[in-house]
Amino acid sequence: MQNIKLTIEYDGTRYCGWQKQKIQGRVLERKRKKPSVQETVESCLQKILKQKVNLVASGRTDSGVHAFGQVANFRTASGIFPDKVKSALNGNLPRDIRISNAEQVPWGFHSQYSTKSKIYRYLILNQEYKVPFFGRYTYWFKFPLNIKLMRNAARHLSGRHDFKVFCASGSGVKGTTRNIKQILINPLNIFSANLICIEVEADGFLYNMVRNIVGTLIDVGRGRFEPDYIKEIIRSKNRALAGFCVPARGLYLAKVNYPRKSHTVA
Amino acid sequence: MQNIKLTIEYDGTRYCGWQKQKIQGRVLERKRKKPSVQETVESCLQKILKQKVNLVASGRTDSGVHAFGQVANFRTASGIFPDKVKSALNGNLPRDIRISNAEQVPWGFHSQYSTKSKIYRYLILNQEYKVPFFGRYTYWFKFPLNIKLMRNAARHLSGRHDFKVFCASGSGVKGTTRNIKQILINPLNIFSANLICIEVEADGFLYNMVRNIVGTLIDVGRGRFEPDYIKEIIRSKNRALAGFCVPARGLYLAKVNYPRKSHTVA
Numbered sequence: 454m455q456n457i458k459l460t461i462e463y464d465g466t467r468y469c470g471w472q473k474q475k476i477q478g479r480v481l482e483r484k485r486k487k488p489s490v491q492e493t494v495e496s497c498l499q500k501i502l503k504q505k506v507n508l509v510a511s512g513r514t515d516s517g518v519h520a521f522g523q524v525a526n527f528r529t530a531s532g533i534f535p536d537k538v539k540s541a542l543n544g545n546l547p548r549d550i551r552i553s554n555a556e557q558v559p560w561g562f563h564s565q566y567s568t569k570s571k572i573y574r575y576l577i578l579n580q581e582y583k584v585p586f587f588g589r590y591t592y593w594f595k596f597p598l599n600i601k602l603m604r605n606a607a608r609h610l611s612g613r614h615d616f617k618v619f620c621a622s623g624s625g626v627k628g629t630t631r632n633i634k635q636i637l638i639n640p641l642n643i644f645s646a647n648l649i650c651i652e653v654e655a656d657g658f659l660y661n662m663v664r665n666i667v668g669t670l671i672d673v674g675r676g677r678f679e680p681d682y683i684k685e686i687i688r689s690k691n692r693a694l695a696g697f698c699v700p701a702r703g704l705y706l707a708k709v710n711y712p713r714k715s716h717t718v719a
Numbered sequence: 720m721q722n723i724k725l726t727i728e729y730d731g732t733r734y735c736g737w738q739k740q741k742i743q744g745r746v747l748e749r750k751r752k753k754p755s756v757q758e759t760v761e762s763c764l765q766k767i768l769k770q771k772v773n774l775v776a777s778g779r780t781d782s783g784v785h786a787f788g789q790v791a792n793f794r795t796a797s798g799i800f801p802d803k804v805k806s807a808l809n810g811n812l813p814r815d816i817r818i819s820n821a822e823q824v825p826w827g828f829h830s831q832y833s834t835k836s837k838i839y840r841y842l843i844l845n846q847e848y849k850v851p852f853f854g855r856y857t858y859w860f861k862f863p864l865n866i867k868l869m870r871n872a873a874r875h876l877s878g879r880h881d882f883k884v885f886c887a888s889g890s891g892v893k894g895t896t897r898n899i900k901q902i903l904i905n906p907l908n909i910f911s912a913n914l915i916c917i918e919v920e921a922d923g924f925l926y927n928m929v930r931n932i933v934g935t936l937i938d939v940g941r942g943r944f945e946p947d948y949i950k951e952i953i954r955s956k957n958r959a960l961a962g963f964c965v966p967a968r969g970l971y972l973a974k975v976n977y978p979r980k981s982h983t984v985a
Binding site for chain 1: 840
């Protein structure tokens with residue numbers, strides 16, 4: 454018996470998100486035409502191991518969200534070597550999903566519950582015209598954004614706060630306090646394209662939290678909100694005061710951090 | 720009457736290259752299903768200006784080659800402002816072609832003949848597995864490449880040499896001496912992907928020259944050739960001694976340089 458941890462990269466464009474959708478009535482039936490990343494990897498694993506496998510991820514990612522550091526683990530009675538799992542999966546998965554690492558971890562390791570922090574990145578293409586590349590991978594915002602103002606605003610987001618204002622309604626979660634450990638906002642120049650990369654590290658994220666934060670930071674960067682207004686927005690807990698929710702295609706699950714000891718096989 | 724210079728970016732995947740293909744018999748007829756970038760931009764311009772337009776580019780790019788700095792100019796009797804040409808084209812072109820700049824240049828400016836130098840970039844994805852992103856934009860080479868060896872080899876390519884050995888056969892060109900002004904080889908890290916970017920600036924390029932040079936540098940980086948062997952390869956003028964021709968999808972026309980005076984409208 455062993456517990457294997459996979460690090461997974463995917464282009465989320467073609468998928469309904471990480472998780473399998475539960476079918477309830479017709480609307481979801483229509484949505485279900487898009488497969489989930491989880492079921493794609495699971496069914497591939499089952500073909501390789503010839504047994505049923507239950508993959509547990511660090512958390513869901515929404516429809517259209519990408520990842521280059523998603524983590525998922527599964528327990529198996531098979532004695533297969535992790536390296537072999539990696540190469541067999543990479544040889545059989547569709548090309549928009551890849552395994553960057555596979556390793557044996559202690560039996561108690563749980564991709565979701567063992568998490569220490571997660572890092573998301575959001576990519577904004579910030580120039581007058583949309584480039585022919587990266588269309589699926591960035592959100593195009595054509596009006597100039599002032600990075601200095603955005604950084605000033607981001608300082609008010611760091612630390613432990615009740616982030617209810619950035620939580621999509623209907624998420625049903627109870628506690629909405631989270632600890633944002635770091636927010637980095639940096640220009641990024643790929644070829645001739647001007648991008649802005651926003652990186653958020655927190656001990657946990659509410660539904661749509663990064664996308665609502667980025668939308669609010671964009672409103673600061675374009676001059677609609679003063680940087681200090683962020684404090685009031687958080688205090689208000691009123692979703693209507695915050696900025697818009699930016700689209701999924703610019704969002705990446707970049708890394709999931711675990712305490713070092715959770716990785717040592719006993 | 721005015722002469723308008725366009726700077727053009729395109730994702731070359733869907734195109735047969737910059738230039739219109741001449742139809743000769745059935746084989747080319749089948750190939751022609753892919754449009755050329757030139758005819759796509761020309762027909763869009765003709766709709767905007769309501770007159771026939773002849774676009775002259777700095778040079779052809781092959782089928783599948785990308786550009787973020789192609790230059791082309793056209794002369795027109797229309798009094799339309801260059802800014803208006805840019806916005807009208809960007810509003811009407813397919814999304815894999817964009818105009819990053821449009822400006823008026825002196826009547827004598829010619830995108831091809833006025834060229835001082837051109838810069839191409841080649842992107843190698845150098846890691847064990849292929850990432851889910853950038854598939855259309857990089858060439859995946861899985862065995863580790865030693866950048867230091869590649870840089871040592873590149874020093875022998877700099878300067879004025881007869882590059883016949885890197886010229887695809889059947890190109891029919893007469894002089895094969897060119898001056899490589901600079902070759903830069905740098906690691907590039909986008910997200911978790913390990914890329915190597917090779918940038919070549921020269922006063923002119925032979926058919927497939929960059930792709931043959933990159934293939935040869937890869938052979939050095941993987942340890943098949945000694946860096947100093949490049950000198951012999953050049954001297955031999957024997958295509959069979961050089962490395963393989965890497966695929967078009969990793970190649971970008973990055974920039975076309977012109978003497979400063981060619982840009983001043985008299």
